[in-house]
Amino acid sequence: MENLTRQEISINLEVMDMLNKQIEKEQKASSLYLAMASWCDQKTLVNSASFFYKQAEEEREHMMKIFKFINDTGGSAYSPNVSNITHEFSSLREIFEMALDHEISITQSIYKIVAKCRQVNDFGSENFLMWFVEEQLEEEETIKDILDMFDLSGDMPLQFIDERIPVGK
């Protein structure tokens, strides 16, 4: 039987399913960062709010990048349904710790897709994901640096810490 499917789609179907799940994760991260930005904004933590607004935009860009890739390679991307986003946080430090945990889980998820690409010889998708591997390491590093700054600041007022948050990453 002629391999009609290969002429229609250039990526592996299992990889496509994992990328669709990744779309959901990136969108969830974007929504979570938006909730964090809102919390910071309400407490006049201007730089932290700007930081999370920018993060929310970036996660959405990541989501769109994957979405477009799936459709461009002949697959079918599905618009994510995101719910259960928490808007309650106890402190600014907790927010950054939660953001780091979230970034780590996204990094691990990207690694799993790369591993799958290697297993099924989907080199096109693997090559596409290399940008994400690099990007995730940068994202983790940025938040780790901020948490280090929290440690160094000791019991300094929140306003002092907020002034040192890198605006727009």
Place this chain on the structure above:
Amino acid sequence: MELIFSSTYYSSYQSSEERCYYIDFGHKMVKISFCQLLSLRYKAKQMSTFDYIDNLLNHNDTVLLSLCDKEHLILLDTLMVLDFVDLMKGTFAMIELNAMLVS
């Protein structure tokens, strides 16, 4: 037209000449593109979740399945839903197997 997979009630076919696929629902033969087949695969995945089957068994007995950008509507009962899920799994497994044999 070549048979890809047959489940208890349904069958899927590939037409290399027309560069499309067919699904035989018993009372109706539906011509579909690859994109539409992917869309059916997605629906079958959603239909195979525990919550979906649980809801089907306890609250609804039937499902209206729309195909090919709402061109066709098929009424399925619980057994037919499970069979449709089997058809999609089997169809894509055979497509993958064929790809390995051809390459």
